[in-house]
Amino acid sequence: EIVLTQSPGTLSLSPGERATLSCRASQSLISTFLAWYQQKPGQAPRLLIYGASNRATGIPDRFSGSGSGTDFTLTISRLESEDFAVYYCQHYGDSPPYTFGQGTKLEIK
Amino acid sequence: QVQLMESGGGVVQPGRSLRLSCAASGFIFGYYTMHWVRQVPGKGLEWVAVISNDGSKKYYADFEKGRFTISRDNSRNTLYLQMNSLRPDDTAVYYCARRYTYGSNTFDYWGQGALVTVSS
DSSP states (O other), X not given: OOOEEEEOSEEEEOTTSOEEEEEEEEEEEGGGOEEEEEEOTTSXXXXXXXXXXXXXXXXXXXXXXXXXXXXXXXXXXXXXXXXXXXXXXXXXXXXXXXXXXXXXXXXXX | OXXXXXXXXXXXXXXOXXXXXXXEESSOGGGSOEEEEEEOTTSOEXXXXXXXXXXXXXXXXXXXTTOEEEEEEXXXXXXXXXXXXXXXXXXXXXXXXXXXXXXSXXXXXXXXXXXXXXXX
16 A cells, blocks of 8 residues: 655745645555645545646646656645645545545644 | 535444435536545544445445445435444544546545544
């Protein structure tokens, strides 16, 4: 089973700044089956990125994903107040299990 | 619009059973693979189970060890999760989620979650 490790655990930034979140896989991911989700308190997760770099429907272009192999990054170019939340990466594909990272909390500085 | 609504959560004693339901609307339910994902309050996400659109294929996370059964009734637009031999560490919010068409087994729509508390 692939283990995903996210860093940092907490990221403190100000609105307007750039956020860079990392997700490292325990083994190389075939076909970049890596997704990112945003979760706000009391809400279900929201799909942001799939295929490592493809924005899901309706996701603003300030969110971007990159990476391959074992190292993946979610970048938020200019933070807005509604972006402060917890972010999870997920490995997926045609066969389970579909594992998640432990999350990165993005908080207002 | 797409809606998923879980029901059936609550407090249950260890060793007992519970069945969650997820009512779907706003899309052709029978076209989509569906998942259950859970989250211990204040903790991360954990995938639980998946069922193909026609119910013919089912897969489970290893931790379930045969205790959970996923099923669906396409005529009722409803997804189910039967949970037996519940343990305190099964305490979590259980979400149903729809497989995203373009992103393989990613999840584009989620329910609001059903809280299951296993406690004596």
